[in-house]
Amino acid sequence: MDRGAGDGVATLLARAAHAAATAEDRLGGAIADVFLDDAVRLDDRTRLRVRAVLAQLAGEVETVLRVQAARLLTLRDAASLAERLITNGTPVFARLNASGLLRDPALIREVIGRVQQDAIADALPSHAPEDRDRPSLLPRLLYHADSSVSAAAAALLAAESRRRGVAPVGAGGSSDLPADLHRHLVWWSAAALRIGIGQVGAGAVPALDRALAEAALHAIDAHVDGDRLDAVAMRLARALDPSSSERARWLIEALRDRRLSLFIALLADGLGLSYADMRAIVLDPSGVRLWLVLRALGLDRAAIARVGLALAEADPRRDIDGFVAVLDAIMATDGAVARQALAPLLLHRDYRAALTALARGMDGAWPSWDLPG
Numbered sequence: 001m002d003r004g005a006g007d008g009v010a011t012l013l014a015r016a017a018h019a020a021a022t023a024e025d026r027l028g029g030a031i032a033d034v035f036l037d038d039a040v041r042l043d044d045r046t047r048l049r050v051r052a053v054l055a056q057l058a059g060e061v062e063t064v065l066r067v068q069a070a071r072l073l074t075l076r077d078a079a080s081l082a083e084r085l086i087t088n089g090t091p092v093f094a095r096l097n098a099s100g101l102l103r104d105p106a107l108i109r110e111v112i113g114r115v116q117q118d119a120i121a122d123a124l125p126s127h128a129p130e131d132r133d134r135p136s137l138l139p140r141l142l143y144h145a146d147s148s149v150s151a152a153a154a155a156l157l158a159a160e161s162r163r164r165g166v167a168p169v170g171a172g173g174s175s176d177l178p179a180d181l182h183r184h185l186v187w188w189s190a191a192a193l194r195i196g197i198g199q200v201g202a203g204a205v206p207a208l209d210r211a212l213a214e215a216a217l218h219a220i221d222a223h224v225d226g227d228r229l230d231a232v233a234m235r236l237a238r239a240l241d242p243s244s245s246e247r248a249r250w251l252i253e254a255l256r257d258r259r260l261s262l263f264i265a266l267l268a269d270g271l272g273l274s275y276a277d278m279r280a281i282v283l284d285p286s287g288v289r290l291w292l293v294l295r296a297l298g299l300d301r302a303a304i305a306r307v308g309l310a311l312a313e314a315d316p317r318r319d320i321d322g323f324v325a326v327l328d329a330i331m332a333t334d335g336a337v338a339r340q341a342l343a344p345l346l347l348h349r350d351y352r353a354a355l356t357a358l359a360r361g362m363d364g365a366w367p368s369w370d371l372p373g
C-alpha cells in the first residue's frame with residue numbers, strides 16, 4: 001500500500017470513529033428529549049432564538065477582540081500575525097459551543113429570560129389609546145417635568161432600540177449582558193481565538209497572548225453595566241417613585257404600551273427585588289408568584305384581572321380558565337401574607353441557591369417562614 005493510500009485509510013478510520021461517537025451523542029440527546037417533561041421543555045421557536053442570541057453575543061465579542069488585538073499586533077510590528085488573527089475563519093461560537101462553556105447556567109438563564117421577555121412583549125395585545133391625541137407611555141415621559149424621569153425614559157428607548165436592533169453576527173457592540181457574564185464571555189472568546197489560530201512560531205506566542213489579553217481587558221472595561229435594558233428600566237421605575245395607586249396605573253399602562261421591561265421594573269422596585277428575580281416571576285406561566293406580588297403591592301381585582309388577561313393573551317402556555325378560577329382566592333390573600341410568602345426572594349441569590357441545594361439533599365422542604373395571622 002502506498003503512502004497516500006495509507007493516509008487515506010487512516011483518515012477514513014478516524015472519521016468512522018468520530019461518526020460512532022457522534023451517533024452515541026445523538027442517541028443520548030434523543031433519550032434526554034424523549035423523557036423531558038413538557039412543562040420544562042422549550043418550544044422550538046424559543047430554542048432557536050436562544051441559540052441565535054448566543055451566536056450573536058459571541059460574534060459581537062469576537063469582532064471586538066479580533067479588531068483590537070490585531071491593531072495592537074500591528075502597532076508592535078507583528079502585521080503578519082495580525083492578518084492571520086483577522087482572517088482566521090473559525091467562529092468563536094462554534095468553538096465555545098463544542099467546549100460546553102455556553103452551557104453555563106447563569107448565562108443560559110439570562111438569555112432564555114431575555115428571549116422569553118421579548119416574545120411576550122411582542123405578543124401583548126394592542127389596544128387603541130383611550131385618548132387618540134395622547135402620546136404613548138415612553139414618548140410622553142420624555143417630556144416629564146422631572147429631568148431624572150425624562151432622562152431615564154430616553155435611555156430606556158435607546159436601550160430597547162439596541163436590544164431590538166437586528167445586527168448580523170459579528171457586527172460588534174455591547175453584549176447587554178450583566179457585567180459578570182460579559183466578563184466570562186470575553187475571556188472565553190479570547191481563549192477560543194487563541195486556540196483557533198493554531199500553531200504560531202515560538203517567538204510569536206507571547207505577543208499574541210499579550211494582545212488578546214489586552215483586547216479582552218479593553219472589552220471588559222468598555223462595558224457599561226448601567227446602560228443595559230434591565231438597569232435602565234429599573235432606573236426609570238425608581239425615578240417615577242409612584243405611590244401604590246400610581247404604581248397600579250403605571251403597570252397597566254406599561255402593558256398596554258408593550259413595555260414589558262418597565263412593567264417588570266415597576267414590580268421589582270415596589271418589592272425591593274432584583275430585575276432578574278422579578279422577570280422570572282413574570283415569565284413563569286403558572287402565574288402563582290405573580291399574583292402574590294400584585295397582592296403584596298395592593299392591586300385591586302380589576303387591575304389584577306387586566307394583568308392576567310393581557311399576559312394570557314400574549315403567552316399561550318398560560319391557563320386563562322385556571323386564572324379566572326383562582327381570582328377569588330387571589331383577592332382573599334392579604335397583602336401582608338403575600339409579602340411574607342415572597343420573603344425568600346429578598347435573600348441573596350447565592351444564599352437561596354444554597355438553601356435549595358441543601359433542601360433537595362435532605363427532606364426537600366424550604367426553611368419555614370412564619371406567616372402573619
